[in-house]
Each structure stands twice: as C-alpha cells, then as structure tokens.
Amino acid sequence: MIFLDAAATTPVRREVLDAMWPYLTGEFGNPSSHHTLGEAAADALAGARSSIAAVLGCRAGEITFTSGGTEADNLAIKGIALARQAANPQLSRVVISAVEHPAVEESARYLERFHGFAVDVVPVDGEGLVRPEAFRAALRPETAVASVMYANNEVGTVQPIAELAALARGLGIPFHTDAVQAAGWLPLDTKALGVDAMSLSGHKIGAPKGCGLLFVRGRIRLEPLVHGGGQERGRRSGTENVAGAVGLATALTLAQARQAEERRRVAALRDMFIGAVLAGVPGAVLTGHPVDRLPSVASFCFPGTSGESVLLELERQGVVCSSGSACAAGSDAPSPVLTAMGIAPETAQTAIRFSFDAAVTEADLEAAAAAVLDAVGRVRALGG
C-alpha cells in the first residue's frame, strides 16, 4: 500500500511511543497528586511543556494541552472572544477566512448563534490565498478575535501569517492561527510569526490521536470551555494526558528538527508528482497555490469523474488518498474550501488530495502518478 493521506493522520513514531511508554505503565501517576508518583508525572508534564516552548519560542506557561486540534481551535476562538467581550461588551465580531477548518468555522458560528456575535468571513483568491488588503478591510473596532489558518488541509496553500498577524496586532486585535497542517513543514516560532494564539495537533506529526495544544500569549485573557479542577492554570480542567503531552513534545521536536534540505527534497518530489499528473491526465487541474503550498500536499480536480470513483479505483491499485478533508469524507456536498476558491461545485466534487510525510520516496510517487493516470482513464471510460 502507498499511503498518501498523511494530512488525515499519521502512525505513531517509534521514538514517540518509547518516550510515552513509562507514563502509560510504571510512572502512571496523576500530576496533581502530591506523592512521588504524582510528582514524577508532574515533572514529565513540565518537561514536555518546556520542550514545546523551546520549539515555539514562547514561555512554558503559554501552552495549554488539549485533546487535539479541534479543542485547541474551539478554545482559541470561543475562549478569547468570550473573555474579551466580558471585559468590553462592544467586542462582538469575529473574523475568519473562507477556508478555515470546521473547528474554527463552527466555533465562530457557535458564537454567532448563542452569543450574538457577527462573523466576518474574508474571501480567498483562486489559489486559496487570503489577500492582506481583504483581511485588513474585515478588521473593525468591534473585532474580538481574528483567525486565519497557516496552511490549508485540503489544498495546502500557505498563508502570509506574519503579515496578517501584524495587521491584526497593529489594531490591538488578538490573532489566532490553526497551524495543525503546518507542523513539520513550516517555521513555528510564535515570536517571529507574531501570532497571539496557535493550535497544533499530535496525530498529524507522529504522536497519537487525542493530544494537541493551544499556545496563547501571556497577556491575552482566555475564558475556559472545560470547567473543573483548574488544571492547566484554570484554562482547561481535567486530569492531563501525561503520556500524550510527552508524545506530542517528542513528535513536535522531531518534526521541527527536519532539515531545510529534507523539506526541499519532499517539495521537489511533490512537484515531480504534480508535473506527471498534469501532463498525463487530460483536463486535470491543480488546486491551491502553485508555489506557496505545503511540500507535502498535491491536490487536483479531475473533471469528468466522480472523486469517490477515482478514490475507489486508486485504492484497488494500492494507493490510499482522500477526496479532501477526512472530516468531510463520504459527504456529497462539494468542498466549501474549493467553492470559496471559485471552483464550480461540479468540478469541486471531483477533487482528490494526495498528502505524504517525509518518508515518501520517488518510487512511491512515480507509482502513484501511474495509478492516477490509469484510474482517471478507467473512471472516465465508464462514464465518470
């Protein structure tokens, strides 16, 4: 099997499992307990927090462990908006881009439905980019929080985050970015990016599912969403997932240590794959930005097919990929990300995303390109 669905999830890395193992077995303490077993767990949690802080260029106290990217996004959008509105009732708007993950989009819609906020959606261009002028135009004195994802999960377009963050911060508006897909591929230094909040998830980078984090700059107030024993400095109650935090720290450190050379190698393989598919499949359309895209994502529309039929045919040939985001898999509706980019709904329904990790080889992508040519040809011959 050639697994080209790494943007959906990745297997746990051996080093990550080894680092977690003690906290799943002998060192199983509750970090809030005051005996030695509890203290060992608290030390492990503190160690994980500091190594993540070193990668993100922030203070350990600015990191809140969560159950994943979805919870981190919810906490950022709802937590910042509600805390700011409590201090100043005029703050009643949220700015997001048109291509956000549902974890951000639905959090904003929740604020609209239940807390009277208005949601301002910044459009993207045909390549999925948020134009800084359009973003600036959406920011208003009443904006409580603004959020634009770092790299898109369906088409891989990378946003000019430092520029967007500077625009928001210049107006005193906290800026959040969902960096779930960026980890391992793009710089994550929160100071250099100038972001006030950033979400990450473990399972996209070789840690288990169910662990993630939210970075929030010290001065930003955050209303917790999960109430209870006051763990995580009161920002997220509940006994911490110690092994998950250790796994996340290990995976993040390994992913960000990836050398520029390795990133270039994967980007070159991606371009070779894109070139082979565009040259071999008549009418194939690359979606997303041709240059400002993740090294690990190649996404296309194949007009005259149904995405689902091509996926099935590819899987029969041993290539596993997806029609877009894993959360929308099986849905008949065209992807809102693609339609926001101006792609017609009937074309958007033919989308296929190939996403890989750093272990991908030239042979994998050559074989995958050949399978794509064959699969699209067969599906078209059968009438789509």
Ligand code: PLP
């Ligand atoms: N944000 C983006 C951009 C994602 O791709 C994903 C995962 O698909 C998430 C958030 C959600 O992360 P998790 O699966 O850890 O909840």
